[in-house]
Amino acid sequence: MRVLTAAQMREADRITIQDLGIPSLVLMENAGRQVVAAIEAMFPNLAMRRVAVLAGHGNNGGDGFVIARTLLERVLDVSVFVIGPLAEVRGDARHNLEVLGRLGASVVEIGDEQAWELHFSEISTCDLIVDAIFGTGLKRALDGMYPTIVGDLNGSGIPVVAVDVPSGLLADTHEVQGEAVRAAVTVTLAAPKICHILPPAQRVCGDLVVADIGIPGVVIEQIDGPHVEVITRDAIRSVLEPRDPEAHKGEFGRVLIVAGSMGKSGAAHLAAMAALRSGAGLVTVATPRSVQPILAAMAPEYMTIGLPEDADGQVIPDGIERVLAASADVIAMGPGLGTGEGVRAFVHGVVERAGVPIVLDADALNAFAGEHAQRLAGRDGHDVIITPHPGEMARLLGISTEQVQQDRLTAARTFAEQHQLHVVLKGHRTLVAAPEGSVAINMTGNPGMATGGTGDVLTGVIAGWFGQLLDAEGAARLGVYLHGHAGDLAMADLGEAALTASDLLTYLGDAVLELAAERKPGDDEDE
Structure with a gap:
């Protein structure tokens, strides 16, 4: 699975939209609906929860508006808060904001820290928060009213679902620079980013879900620039060959x-x-x-x-x-x-x-x-x-x-x-x-x-x-992969403190067996 930088992600978007002809609004719609699917899978009894969607001005905010609309279609209690002036919402995000308005959804503008203090009491009564404030475009540590917002969210104890990147994290680094939302779940779009995979940034992302928003895999694989990927079970399984x-x-x-x-x-x-x-x-x-x-x-x-x-x-x-x-x-x-x-x-x-x-x-x-x-x-x-x-x-x-x-x-x-x-x-x-x-x-x-x-x-x-x-x-x-997997199997039986190097030898066979068992019938037919 390829790990993309923010610039590579923008290029993947561009190729998909301009060269392949898939409209950007379709990608945004797919993104929002995939986030909702992840929310439904990970939070039971969703119909009983009150949800606050915090949206920014850019495409991440547009994803948030689609999320809010989709949740409203489920007859959920959803409140939408735009962080910053509503007038600054443009492009596809503006389109989805206007759709929300035509549906009669309540959208609250939070233009400054005073407004945040006023409305945070309402947000703090919710059962789930969607963070759609910043995406991969953030290039510096948060300033202005944003550290206060993040601090309040982190101190609330309410689970947060982050869209693409928890607000405050920079997509291209593993470092945490300043305040960042501590998410329970991060639903990243199309491909993971460095901040999702490497600590310490990885630790504030919570559980990671990679959402397919319609960007073809071949586009992601062919993007120029640094090639970083995650070693996945499916990919590494293909290296194993049955013995004659x-x-x-x-x-x-x-x-x-x-x-x-x-x-x-x-x-x-x-x-x-x-x-x-x-x-x-x-x-x-x-x-x-x-x-x-x-x-x-x-x-x-x-x-x-x-x-x-x-x-x-x-x-x-x-x-x-x-x-x-x-x-x-x-x-x-x-x-x-x-x-x-x-x-x-x-x-x-x-x-x-x-x-x-x-x-x-x-x-x-x-x-x-x-x-x-x-x-x-x-x-x-x-x-x-x-x-x-x-x-x-x-x-x-x-x-x-x-x-x-x-x-x-x-x-x-x-x-x-x-x-x-x-x-x-x-x-x-x-x-x-x-x-x-x-x-x-x-x-x-x-x-x-x-x-x-x-x-x-x-x-x-x-x-x-x-x-x-x-x-x-x-x-x-x-x-x-197998070395680490053997360690995970040993830890599951023995715990972390008691684990020794010799235990890895004991569990290496089990690690190989589990990996080989994942091979599907016919995997070798074309070889």
């Missing part, structure tokens, strides 16, 4: 996990088991010699290779040839390796000489921090996926963690484009950025996954699917 009954283990990828050091064998084990739980045919763990017997005793399903090590039990450059000689379709490297100079040289050597795709996490990423970041790049026939948390991303970019968190989209996209690799920026709403600049946002996962080892599991999950799909972007998207 005559298939053998060699067809599902040979994954080499280069991980672990003395005291950190668990990281290597979690990554290896995650690759196996993700369907990898063969998994081998390359680890320091002193760690090899520990790992070999932890699970019988994967093989092990002992690597030369230093006095601290960390890998050294002498092990590069051993890794490169191993039979693998994909290499995953980093969990628990350590941060010594020998580790750095070892990682650089493997990455620069490997002839197969590679997934880098944790200490393998720290090996490229600061001035070494320029040595990290993908190339033709050698896809690279990196899976940093915000701190690791900051070290790669040479900025602070706070700066990364202020604009995660830009951080992930910039590094992916500049280094021609795939970035999986972990955290709430994990991002998957591709070398050409597209970014996908993952919606699965929960705070219970904020515990040691879950990142190691993600490394193994992505590597396991990478070995099967041989598609970096597809593996990264599928990996983050």
